Amino acid sequence: MFTTHHERNYLLPLVRKELDRWIAGPKGWDPGALRLNRWATIGDNVRALVLEHEGQDGSASVRVRIVEKKSDGQWVTQLTTHVPNARGRAAWAWIDIESPDPDGDNPRSRARRAGTPRFVAPILDVIDAWDGAARLTTRPVVIRGDEVDELYRALVDPDRRGVAFVAGNDDTLPFGPWVDLIAKLTQFTKGVASCYVLDGEATRLLNDRVGQAHAVLPGRLRTYRSQVQPDSDVDGLRHRVLSTERINDYSEHLRLARMLAAHAQLQALEQPLPTAVTRVHRMLERIADEILVNRLGDAGAKPAPPVSLAPPATAAEAQKSDRHPDEVTEQQSMLLDYLKIRLGLEILTVDRIDEIAEWVEIGGSSQEAQKDIAARLEQLQTELDETQTTHREVIRQLEDEQLENREAVKRLTRSEETVRVLRQQLASSGQADVAWTAQPAEEDVLRPDSFGELLRWLPKLKHVEFTGDPDPAADLDNNDILGAWASKTWDALLVLEDYATAKADGRWDRDVHGFLENTPDGCHEWPTRRHARDESEEVRNNRTYKRVRELPVPTSVHRNGKTFMGAHFKIAQFAMISPRMHYYDDTAQSGRIYVGYIGKHLPTGQTN
Template identity: 30%
Template sequence: MTVTTALPHADAVALADQRLAAWLKHEGCEEPPPAAHRPVAAEAAEIPVERLRLGGRVLLDRDGGPLRGGPGAGRYDRRRLRTPAPHGTHQLTLTMATGAEGPTWVRLEAETHTTGSGVRTPCRVPVPELACGLLPLLDAADGPAAVQLAPRVLTAAEVDGLIDELCDPERRLPTVVASVPVNHALDAWVEDVVRPLCRQLPGLATVYVLDPGARTEFNVALEYHTVYGGAVRTYLPEVDPASRQDGARHPVLARHRIEEDLRRAAGLLAREPRRLAAEQPLPPPLAAVPVLRVPAPGVRADSGPDDACARAALAHEEQQDHAEQQARADELERVRHSLRRERRQGRRPALPGDEPSGGPAAGLRRGVQPRGLAGRLCIGPGGASGRRSAGSGPSGRPGAPGLPVAPGTFTELMARLGEFPLLTFTGDQKSALALDDLRCTGAGWARLTWDGLTALQEYAEAAVRGQAGGDFKQWCEHTPAGCHRFPPRKAVRGESRTVFSHTKWKRERMLPVPECVDVSRRAFMGAHLRIGGGRTAPRLHYLDDCSGSGRIYVGYIGLHLTNTRTN
């Protein structure tokens, strides 16, 4: 969840620490000691990471310091808690960041990391109890809306305020609006249906229930975004109430789906808010928080001179790991911005010539608004009308008209591999399709994989003509003008000597190829593209045979194959 609080930064951190300590005590863990007090003059100084073991396998990491961006950019405090799970580890990361101006941002991330035991933990992580405790304590808000735990019932007099919230450009969270069936008691419907239906939404959405009078006023004002008859509708950010086309963007959960299986309906309702929470770009203060840097266990300080080299090597490796983690975090943020641009481009308002005169959008082009909205202005991302530049292409990349839209899933990606005539996939699709189960980052991985395949195709076209000027790594470092650029640091020429000399690890990378490439129908594919980071670290392994058969063979797309780190 990502919310704001009007509390000063220090007060928000103190309240969060108190709540975290109380929750740990309730769970039977040791209470952490109070965090070190920072004098005002030292607030701009970085706090070294403090690792606390609170009994058993419970670890608490605390750090803080200035935001990236230089003096005066703001400051942050972070708490990361790891607790044992049946088949892995639960992890909670609480980050509070305050920029030079503006409110204090609070972000809580809940994850489950599985072990290599082969047992899969469900992807959906429950809403942490810590989130439910923090929301009222911090008076959490999302733009103009208060983020509350329980659904709030609205009357007709409060409908204008709700519509203003829906249209507010600062709103980040979805707004869930529930209606009450005719001839049903309002209180009973809220208690028996709406509350259990929204049990997975605390911190991820704001929830309102329209009483009969409010329902009428709301549906008259928003004729393209109505909700009634016991249905529940999720209004995503950037609502355009004057657009019939925009109305299709906000999903409706029908009453019969709710009454058939309330528990399943609750999961369906939470799907879009969870997706949005994972894929939406971070606000600038949170995006400027550096990645957590926990020092690796070092060599003893009283060790001999031979170990001094080991300490230096360990420090260098730790610095490289930190830089790579920061690069991955920054790249994930760029992917989030790219996703948002693609979605905004996909719902571009109709331009003159897009549709014959008299079509559904004709009234919008003439400036006609639905009844009940006269004088109400919704500021969109592209200006007063939300209209985007005509130079943006259908792919969502500005200035790239005509390029295909990148797939959002690996299922779609595998079905579209035929769009790369000089690439041949020879591996098992299951390893690639399994990445779709990792919902929080799978869409970004699919798009990055598509970018890599696009660059490989362009390289292959040049290589078969003898115009590539080197291998794919060199192509990425010196991409010709007009070609798709893939980050050079993500293009790896081959595996390490350790991997190549390890029989089992090398066998994993002996991937299928046609008989014309190798009579054994197997070839070592050490060259690969880095698709993601962390323990899962997806990879795309390929064999460049442009000088032989004139093709590139992709033998594997999936989670990182075994090496010294994944082992």
């Protein structure tokens, strides 16, 4: 979450007040244990650092970093607020939460979604928070006809970082319940996205401004990413639309809410922070590192003696006490004797005891500082590893996308040449009117623009049944911004439908791979290199890899309700995700094909 705020005098105290409430309330930690410019323990396995800095220009910065170690890994919550000195510049707050990485050994594991901290909503309810020209609120902002200019400015504002959810209306939808429904679907996006609900007039006026490619239709919810370009039809593909059918399906509401939250968080993570914010961040990180180093250096020096409320004992009194062991128990006397021997002391005075206590304090402080430095180094190493991994993945994804585009261009060129040749042949045979007027049916051209939509389309297929978990498929939408993977997966499903139909009609008697090699006329095609008859021997002989490919089928197919599905379609090549669709061909028995998995690449020796 990153938000700007124009009421400069209220931001710092308000944010800190709500943060302390959150620490003491839902979390049950001790806000009183927080120490300025020093790491402190505020709960079981919870460490926190508070930094305050006043710039020479009169600016003020505060950062609170909380590191919580839990059974599922380490959670880090960091809140940074900054008030610049210049009156014309807005104050800002930045909240960043790092959740543990998913279990890489489990192909079904999902990233742990960082929910909105409870201290965010009270802040958004009492201040005017902005993402560029877009408002950040806890409820959708209602836009009437005369307020469309405000929304249009928010959509095209280059400073907007987060997504803007916009719901359309045509005055036939009950407005109050419609607003409540949109609020429910966007409940997990508070602070990272803006949300607007239009009335009928506002919907018409906005669509006139942005054009058909960027329009939001009544009864639908559109996700506008940053940098909207109304004059570009191609840009409209970036801004996904949630259909009325899915919105009205109450069984999907929780799934949709999580999907919208994932889209909003991904957008927020992808966008770079403003340069001025990055400068403040680096400055605070440098101060935090200096604090750790200085603590370790201070621990090696002799600290000032502790302040005591009792009058100091004289050396004579101390020696007298040392000369009269009969005034203490025999055990205490033995311990004192051992202490003198261990430390090589002839006599034990108050001054020497104070010195020993100081040594103990120095040792404890040094160990604590070393632990904090080790934790900091571990954090920096983790960030470096993540950066290097991201860099490698970006390069690999770029190469994969270039290959995908190259293949798509080849297929498009081949299709265009095929159409040209067929038109020439039709024209030469006296059917020129057919050659230039024939168009495919609309249902043959339509493709789902998301995996959520694809799952709803599956009942259209008569011979193909999806038996798997829908969540891995839905998760692909987080990386399939334009819906290309969903479209290609639907093409693969149509191939299976045509294959099963051809076998039922007696037009085909071989397997799926043979069907792809010699596709009958009128059937959908798929490249053979994008299909695998079975998994490799390595996968089939590895118990772990084989088990995750034992996928659901009806008990009439297999009494255990599962069977190994080695055959699969390679939907796309995309780094470690590379979506796949696994299926079981049961056309010889039931006449059906069971798809048991749609999702990221299942584990192999290479992917692990």
